[in-house]
Amino acid sequence: MFLLFSISANAQNESAKISIKNNLDFTRKEVVSVSGKQLSNLLKGKKEKELRIKKAGTSEFVVLQWIDYNQDGIADELLFQAEVLAKSKANFEVFFDANIPLVESKITTYSRFVPERTDDYAWENDKVAFRTYGPDAQKRVEEKRPEGTLTSGIDLWLKRTDKPIINKWYAENAKKSGYYHIDHGEGYDPYQVGPSRGTGGTGIWEDDKLLVSKNFVNYKTIAVGPLRTVFELVYAPWSPYEVKETKRISLDLGSNFSKFEISIDSQKPIPNYATGISLHDNKGEVKINKKEGWFRHAEKIDGVLLGEGIVLNPKLVNDAFSNVSKEKDRSDLLVVTQPKENKLTYYAGFAWQKSGQISNESDWDALLQKKAKMLANPLRVTIKGNK
Known part of the structure; x- marks a missing residue:
């Protein structure tokens, strides 16, 4: 009343x-x-x-x-x-x-630094969840201590609930290690990143090799709210070009895609800037659509379809190809770009069949095509x- x-x-x-x-x-x-x-x-x-x-x-x-x-x-x-x-x-x-x-709102977006699991940074909305890794996780690998992770790749957490899961999964994992690697009804983390790009990690393609950064060194949470979460990750200078990289990452409610806004500062001009998707064991299917600006991988993990994708302005794309390696977790679908004024924006995300968002590869392609059209026609x- x-x-x-x-x-x-x-x-x-x-x-x-x-x-x-x-x-x-x-x-x-x-x-x-x-x-x-x-x-x-x-x-x-x-x-x-x-x-x-x-x-x-x-x-x-x-x-x-x-x-x-x-x-x-x-x-x-x-x-x-x-x-x-x-x-x-x-x-x-x-x-x-x-x-x-x-x-x-009963549903929301969320992100935070996670010191209780070394130093992850994790983010989510009602459809998807991601994480990446900080300096303590890197140091643990370099010092051959447990719980270490050395990668600037982007990890995927496969969720099948519109409710937040980050805090719950980390809390349960603290009680029983490996909790979030098992699906208890809300989803789980079966996705292996390793030195690959995960879904949306970055690098420089030169002499048939991908140069990459190590883990982020600083973070800043800018916004957490019902409609959008925003944060920044800063990386120590990397590659012979001494690239200083800041990633502003945001995720909107209802979207399968994180928005990556990259700012680059380097000692000398970089030849290109690449983003990519892990091909894991090279058994998935790749589609490259340079004209529309979308690039995808479709694979089965534990027998269930997972579609990963990147969408960006096609005018910024120099090349896109599968870089297949015999080394574990070093095969990626790479999208090589030419940033304008040392800045690049792209969208990276996924859809998991078990979430009910897609049923097959064609559904995932349709989502990517729609995202590309939406970017071109705001x-x-x-x-x-x-x-």
Whole structure:
């Protein structure tokens, strides 16, 4: 009753209208961002904590998330999730009223540093989970101590629940080592990374060899929330080029793909910059689509299909190929790129058959094709203030 009263009482206090346009021929449900000038105009003279958004013509308010990227106490971006039908628009109304309760989400994104398992960094949403490894894990390998991992590859945790699993799996693993390598009904971690790129790790391709960094040396968690988690990983200088690499990684609710925004600083110009997917024992199937900018591997782990993929702007791709090695965990599907101004953005992710998200390789290809089209045709956000 209170919520309906608030909506009715404040109907005349609507501050702005937001229109989201989808130019593609399929329905899209995505996290929408309002930032920069659009955000400053929206907030002009008003308090961000009082802002509410609802679907136009309904009483349904949506989940919101604010992100402060530079941690200066001022929000840089406002997020909400929009579902827009094919070739259509979805309209939203903006109010400023602290009496309207904020909508809470039952599903979320999450990431954190994990000191209780040496020093992993792990992240997840309602569909997928990932992790990678820090300096203590590297040191353990170099000193021949247990619990070590030496790789800058990206590990996959295969989940089949939309609920968070990171904290639970690590806690249970602390009680009984190996817990998360067994499926207890929510999924498990059967994915072997080793020195490979996992799904989305990076390197430089030179003289028929892949030069790679070691583990990350520093991290910074920027945002954890219902719609997006964001963090940064910093790597010590690597390769003869003394590459200093920072990876800003984000994961949106509902997406199978982590977004990697790479910043590179090197002593001398690098010949290229590559990202890749582990081919494990070279028994899976590879597809390379340079024209559309998607690259995938499909394999069976414990008899169940796993599809891994990378999507990026095809104009940045120099080459893509399977680099098959006789050495264990050194075979990768590599996508070799030419970064612009020492920056590169790509998306890397997966779908697991047991999660119900895909049934076969064709389903995974369709997801990759849609992601490529979405990147090439972003949702158009228009904001109009009331007169």
